[in-house]
Every structure is written in structure tokens, then in C-alpha cells.
Amino acid sequence: MTETTTSATESAETTRWQQALKDIVGGSAMISFLAVVLALVVCGILIAVTDKDVQTASGYFFSRPLDTLAAAWNSAAGAYSALFQGAIYNFQRPGFANGIRPFTETLTFATPLIVAGLGVAVGFRAGMFNIGGRGQMLVAAGAAGYVGFAWDLPFGIHLIVAIIAGMLAGAIWGGLVGLLKARTGAHEVIVTIMLNYVGFYLISFLLRTPGALQAPGSTNPKSAAMLDTAIFPALFGPGYNLHLGFIFAIIATAWVWYLMNRSNLGFEFRAVGENPHAARVAGINVKSIYIWAMVISGALVGFAGVAQVLGTVTSGFTSGIDAGIGFDAITVALLGRSRPVGVFFAGILFGALKAGGYTMQAAQGVPIDIVLVVQSLIVLFIAAPPLVRAIFRLPVPGVEAITRAAKLTGKKAVVTK
Numbered sequence: 375m376t377e378t379t380t381s382a383t384e385s386a387e388t389t390r391w392q393q394a395l396k397d398i399v400g401g402s403a404m405i406s407f408l409a410v411v412l413a414l415v416v417c418g419i420l421i422a423v424t425d426k427d428v429q430t431a432s433g434y435f436f437s438r439p440l441d442t443l444a445a446a447w448n449s450a451a452g453a454y455s456a457l458f459q460g461a462i463y464n465f466q467r468p469g470f471a472n473g474i475r476p477f478t479e480t481l482t483f484a485t486p487l488i489v490a491g492l493g494v495a496v497g498f499r500a501g502m503f504n505i506g507g508r509g510q511m512l513v514a515a516g517a518a519g520y521v522g523f524a525w526d527l528p529f530g531i532h533l534i535v536a537i538i539a540g541m542l543a544g545a546i547w548g549g550l551v552g553l554l555k556a557r558t559g560a561h562e563v564i565v566t567i568m569l570n571y572v573g574f575y576l577i578s579f580l581l582r583t584p585g586a587l588q589a590p591g592s593t594n595p596k597s598a599a600m601l602d603t604a605i606f607p608a609l610f611g612p613g614y615n616l617h618l619g620f621i622f623a624i625i626a627t628a629w630v631w632y633l634m635n636r637s638n639l640g641f642e643f644r645a646v647g648e649n650p651h652a653a654r655v656a657g658i659n660v661k662s663i664y665i666w667a668m669v670i671s672g673a674l675v676g677f678a679g680v681a682q683v684l685g686t687v688t689s690g691f692t693s694g695i696d697a698g699i700g701f702d703a704i705t706v707a708l709l710g711r712s713r714p715v716g717v718f719f720a721g722i723l724f725g726a727l728k729a730g731g732y733t734m735q736a737a738q739g740v741p742i743d744i745v746l747v748v749q750s751l752i753v754l755f756i757a758a759p760p761l762v763r764a765i766f767r768l769p770v771p772g773v774e775a776i777t778r779a780a781k782l783t784g785k786k787a788v789v790t791k
Contacts, residue, residue, distance in 0.1 A: 402711045408762050409709070409755035410723065413748050414454070420747065421453045421740055422446035453740045460733025461726035476729060478616040482686065484725025486511075486678035486699050488623040491706030491717040492630045493548075493674030497562075498712040499634060500667035501647035506551060506566025507675045507700025509573030510544040514676030515695045516577045516587055517543035519597050519683045522604035523690075532603035537680055544676015545669045547573065552668030556661035562668070570700075578693040589690060597690045606685040619681040623721075626674060631714040633670075643667055675703065705749055708756050724749065
């Protein structure tokens with residue numbers, strides 16, 4: 375009896391570890407990773423198909439098929455090699471300091487994507503679909519930019535005031551959506567889309583208005599250059615574009631993790647996001663949660679606009695300062711599964727695609743639009759987990775565990791009898 379019990383215990387332990395491994399393999403993190411892999415594979419095929427050398431070699435495919443395959447491999451491998459050297463490390467540059475510079479460019483591109491992605495993720499976790507990133511970034515950029523070039527404040531204080539002004543503007547712009555949702559039941563998707571247009575035309579108007587955002591003495595719809603006291607300091611000196619905003623992105627990631635996983639407000643966000651009716655029965659003020667979720671989401675997305683104005687485009691900004699980041703942030707949040715750490719690394723990935731895309735275009739002649747194709751395919755595969763599981767034959771997490779638990783329960787019941 376003792377040997378039987380020991381054997382059963384060891385079998386249960388082995389089964390538990392096997393199930394844990396299957397849950398990891400079939401979990402959301404693995405699905406996100408494989409979605410990126412599939413997107414890169416499909417785009418590699420597209421790059422090869424559109425390459426002139428591959429098209430030439432395919433003309434005599436049946437006589438020399440290896441030539442076509444070799445040309446296709448060289449085309450895709452050359453493009454992704456250029457992407458790597460433009461985003462991570464360039465082995466052709468002398469010295470480590472020069473070689474690692476592409477990675478600092480990746481982090482520079484990733485900074486606004488990470489913070490904006492965190493803002494969208496906060497909305498997602500509370501059941502709010504915030505697609506108003508463009509408007510929130512623009513009004514935040516306008517507020518921070520105005521403080522940055524029009525106010526003459528001491529070093530240190532000037533930067534802090536500009537950041538607060540930008541984040542406050544983004545919080546108010548996002549809070550309007552939460553307020554309308556809570557008080558009138560207006561759908562946040564419609565409201566955020568409309569506010570994107572309002573924000574765009576408002577900033578465009580102010581950039582054409584003397585005494586507002588337009589640079590003094592200029593007729594162009596562009597602001598004045600930021601004062602030196604309002605610019606994010608460079609982290610590694612003037613030879614690199616990476617600025618202090620990336621440190622703020624790391625801090626924001628840690629703060630959002632604490633908010634969502636360790637605070638009462640984060641618990642209420644998650645409860646409302648899972649089931650607002652059950653949350654209301656449990657005593658949670660759902661209307662208040664909608665407002666606070668959009669205020670925090672707008673503030674975080676607004677910081678992305680601040681990072682653009684005070685860290686990247688310090689010579690003056692236009693109405694295109696958002697650079698599509700408000701919409702890219704949705705993809706970053708989806709790829710990161712609305713988890714702060716996942717969003718952080720998803721932002722770095724998209725930053726790498728942006729940084730390396732220019733090198734890939736210059737070195738291999740691959741259109742930079744291929745980066746948009748990669749992003750679109752990532753969203754497609756993330757939106758279809760069964761497709762990814764079917765392609766890689768991944769298990770569905772939890773299903774086998776429930777089945778096995780039922781069988782084990784039945785065996786125990788028989789033994790007891």
C-alpha cells in the first residue's frame with residue numbers, strides 16, 4: 375500500500391510539472407512570441423517574392439531550383455540582417471560604442487510606444503477601449519511644448535513643469551471620455567475617435583495662430599524650438615539620441631505594474647474590466663472607475679506626446695508630432711497582453727522595427743512599409759490564437775488539467791470505496 379501511494383504521488387508530481395510546461399507552451403506569452411515569428415516569416419516570404427534577383431532566378435526554376443531558393447534566402451536574410459544592424463548592433467562600425475548606437479535608437483523609438491502602450495493597457499484592463507491616443511498625444515504635446523518654449527523657468531523646474539502640463543492635458547482629454555461614458559453611457563470608441571479629430575484640428579489651429587503655439591515671426595504651422603532647460607537630458611552624451619524619457623518609461627512600467635497588481639484601485643480596474651455588473655453588485659463604483667481609468671490612461675498616453683516634444687523633436691513640432699504612435703500603442707498593448715512587462719518588451723520590439731526599417735530600406739532597398747505589414751500581421755495572429763495553436767500544434771492551457779483532474783478524482787473515489 376505504501377509503495378502504491380508513493381508511486382501515485384510521484385505520478386501526480388510528474389503530471390503536475392508536465393501540465394505546467396504545457397500551460398507555459400500554450401499560454402498567452404508563447405502565443406505572442408509565435409505571432410511575431412509568424413509575422414516575420416510571412417514578411418520574409420513577401421520580401422523574397424518581390425526581390426528582382428528571385429524573380430529572375432524563378433524564370434529557370436525547373437532547371438535549377440536551388441538558384442531560386444538561394445536567391446530567396448539571400449534576399450530575406452539580407453533584409454533581416456540589415457534590420458538587426460539598424461536596430462540592435464552594427465558589426466561594421468568600429469568599437470563597441472559605435473556598434474551599440476542602433477540599440478540606443480531602438481530605445482529612443484520605443485520610449486513613447488512603451489508609455490502610450492501602458493496607457494492603452496490600463497484602459498483595456500478596465501474594459502475601456504482607448505483608441506484616442508492621437509488626440510491625447512497632440513494636446514499633451516501642445517501643452518508641454520508651449521511651456522517648453524514660452525515659459526522661462528530655472529533648469530530642472532522647467533522640465534518638471536512641462537511634463538506635468540503635458541500629462542495633465544492628456545489626463546483631461548482622456549478624462550472627458552471617461553466622464554461621458556459614466557454620465558451618458560457614450561461609447562468610448564466613438565468618443566475617442568471624434569476627440570482625435572478635435573485634438574488634431576485644435577493643435578493645427580493653434581500652430582497657425584500667432585501668440586499661441588506658432589513660432590514668433592513665422593508663418594509656418596510650426597512651434598518655436600524648445601528651450602534648453604525644458605529638454606530631456608541625453609543619457610549617454612550628445613552622440614546618442616537616447617534621453618531621460620526612457621528612464622521615465624521604466625518608472626511608468628513599474629508604477630503601472632504596482633497599480634494593477636498591488637493596489638485596491640488596480641483590483642477595481644480589473645474587476646470592472648472582467649464584469650462591470652458583478653463589480654457593481656460587489657459595491658464598486660463602476661462610473662468612478664471608468665473616469666479614473668481614462669484619466670490615468672490619458673496621462674500615460676500624454677507622456678508619449680511629451681517625450682516626442684521634449685526629447686525627440688526639440689527644434690519645434692507640427693501637427694504630425696504623434697507620428698502614428700497613438701495607434702501603434704494599441705498594437706503594443708495587444709502584443710503585451712495588457713501586462714506592463716509585456717507592454718515594455720513589445721514597445722522595444724516595435725521600436726526595433728522602426729529603427730531598423732530605415733537601415734533595411736537604405737541597405738537592401740526594401741520599402742519601409744514592410745514594417746507596417748509586420749505590425750499588421752502581428753495583430754492578425756494575436757487576434758487568432760486558435761490559428762497559431764493549430765500551426766504549431768500547441769495545447770490549450772487548462773483543458774487537459776481539468777480532464778486529468780476529473781479522472782484522478784474518479785480513481786480516488788474508487789480506491790476509497
